[in-house]
Amino acid sequence: MTAGSESLGETAVALNQTQTAQSTKGTPLKVALLGFGTVGSAVARILSDEPARLPVRLTHVYNRNVERKRVEWTNPGVVWTSNVDEVLGGDADIIVELVGGIDPAHDWVRRALISGKSVVTANKKLIAAHGPELSRLAHAHGATLAFGASVAGGVPVIDALQEGLAGDKLYRVSGILNGTCNFILTKLEGEGLDFATALQQAQEAGFAEADPTDDVDGYDARAKLVILTRIGLHAVVQPEQVLCGSIRQLDAVDFIYAHELGCTIRQISRAERTNHHVLASVRPALVPMDSPTAHITGSLNLVLSSGKYGGQTAFSGHGAGGHSTAVAVVSDLLDVARGRAHAAVRPLVEAEALPVSANFADKFYIRFTVRDRPGIVAAIATALAAHGINIDALLQKPGFGKDALPFVVTLEECTAEQLEAAMSDIRKLDFLVDEPLTMPILSREL
Numbered sequence: 001m002t003a004g005s006e007s008l009g010e011t012a013v014a015l016n017q018t019q020t021a022q023s024t025k026g027t028p029l030k031v032a033l034l035g036f037g038t039v040g041s042a043v044a045r046i047l048s049d050e051p052a053r054l055p056v057r058l059t060h061v062y063n064r065n066v067e068r069k070r071v072e073w074t075n076p077g078v079v080w081t082s083n084v085d086e087v088l089g090g091d092a093d094i095i096v097e098l099v100g101g102i103d104p105a106h107d108w109v110r111r112a113l114i115s116g117k118s119v120v121t122a123n124k125k126l127i128a129a130h131g132p133e134l135s136r137l138a139h140a141h142g143a144t145l146a147f148g149a150s151v152a153g154g155v156p157v158i159d160a161l162q163e164g165l166a167g168d169k170l171y172r173v174s175g176i177l178n179g180t181c182n183f184i185l186t187k188l189e190g191e192g193l194d195f196a197t198a199l200q201q202a203q204e205a206g207f208a209e210a211d212p213t214d215d216v217d218g219y220d221a222r223a224k225l226v227i228l229t230r231i232g233l234h235a236v237v238q239p240e241q242v243l244c245g246s247i248r249q250l251d252a253v254d255f256i257y258a259h260e261l262g263c264t265i266r267q268i269s270r271a272e273r274t275n276h277h278v279l280a281s282v283r284p285a286l287v288p289m290d291s292p293t294a295h296i297t298g299s300l301n302l303v304l305s306s307g308k309y310g311g312q313t314a315f316s317g318h319g320a321g322g323h324s325t326a327v328a329v330v331s332d333l334l335d336v337a338r339g340r341a342h343a344a345v346r347p348l349v350e351a352e353a354l355p356v357s358a359n360f361a362d363k364f365y366i367r368f369t370v371r372d373r374p375g376i377v378a379a380i381a382t383a384l385a386a387h388g389i390n391i392d393a394l395l396q397k398p399g400f401g402k403d404a405l406p407f408v409v410t411l412e413e414c415t416a417e418q419l420e421a422a423m424s425d426i427r428k429l430d431f432l433v434d435e436p437l438t439m440p441i442l443s444r445e446l
């Protein structure tokens with residue numbers, strides 16, 4: 001354990017036993033929902049449809065202006081309220097936080113845990129930023145915190161990493177953690193759209209928010225990667241430590257060149273741990289057409305874990321959507337009711353703080369857009385060679401104007417830091433029309 005870690009409190013175990021005893025004796029645990037949006041209403045639907053099967057009962061629904069949200073199909077006796085104090089100070093055993101974001105969710109979850117109520121949440125932002133603190137609070141107050149829905153929606157990857165693969169020593173987690181980016185990339189690839197049009201179509205289809213920043217710039221996937229790194233690799237990584245590369249710069253022409261290289265493009269999240277450091281990044285990357293990641297389309301998510309003893313394991317399924325995410329939330333509720341979820345907080349608390357960088361060694365793709373003139377390739381090759389980087393191939397499709405000519409250089413393996421040093425020299429060259437796009441070219445197993 002690290003200095004900041006704590007042992008499981010006796011009270012936590014005692015309370016879990018009390019809750020378990022309550023539910024197994026036939027008295028369902030009382031559940032209060034904070035937030036009745038996409039996921040909250042889907043959770044309420046499962047709890048209302050399956051009262052006989054589940055050892056929990058919906059007792060409260062909180063939302064601002066709750067009258068707009070009221071539905072007729074919940075079980076009788078549910079209290080609908082816009083007063084959060086009524087819920088946090090009430091008799092619910094478990095608070096399900098489905099409001100999202102950091103504020104005020106952080107404060108509400110803290111208050112719930114301090115009063116000894118267990119919390120189930122799907123809030124990746126909150127867990128990535130405050131998970132360890134909230135876990136310790138849960139221990140200290142005899143409550144539990146479960147967050148299985150916070151990564152990959154309905155894919156039970158948190159449970160799988162911390163329970164099913166606990167016997168292995170995992171050194172890498174990677175995959176596709178954001179369905180919105182996948183949708184946009186599929187549009188760029190399949191229909192040859194530019195980024196702005198593909199984004200607009202994603203927004204119209206309900207796959208992207210009005211403000212798409214969190215998705216397209218990688219912050220949503222980063223929060224999930226931070227959680228997976230703590231759970232799977234037992235390493236503490238703060239969201240701000242993880243490099244995020246946007247997909248905004250991508251264009252249909254990048255797919256033309258990627259296909260030429262036997263690849264497609266995906267937003268890849270990956271983290272690798274050694275004894276001394278953690279490598280982590282979220283960025284668009286070329287992946288071979290025959291790799292598992294290349295086959296993930298639409299809102300599907302994929303998580304790959306690599307272990308010293310067990311090798312690679314893949315988890316795939318719907319990473320978003322009210323119903324699939326609600327399944328993960330209700331599964332966490334069952335874990336709490338069975339007294340199993342107290343184990344879930346261990347990895348968050350016990351993870352080790354190590355230096356973090358994005359200095360992976362990869363082959364790379366660089367797409368330049370230049371004003372054509374003699375000597376361009378020689379100037380780029382010289383700048384790369386000055387930093388010990390070899391060019392692997394040069395690709396140039398015909399049919400583009402000389403005033404904005406795209407072409408691609410692929411590189412033999414080098415580190416991200418080597419490449420960045422060379423790129424800072426290349427950016428000073430006078431023929432560039434815009435910022436060159438760099439992407440790693442990943443191997444099949446990533």
Ligand SMILES: NC(=O)c1ccc[n+]([C@@H]2O[C@H](COP(=O)([O-])OP(=O)(O)OC[C@H]3O[C@@H](n4cnc5c(N)ncnc54)[C@H](OP(=O)(O)O)[C@@H]3O)[C@@H](O)[C@H]2O)c1
Binds near residue numbers: 034036062099319322
């Ligand atoms: N949707 C998914 O596919 C998915 C997948 C995995 C995880 N999650 C996570 O699940 C959580 C909920 O997501 P969601 O998609 O259900 O969001 P949502 O549809 O926007 O629902 C959030 C609900 O909370 C209410 N709310 C928000 N801020 C509030 C505040 N300050 N006070 C009172 N009520 C407030 C909203 O009320 P208004 O209607 O008034 O805005 C809305 O009813 C988030 O943490 C999200 O990251 C979602």
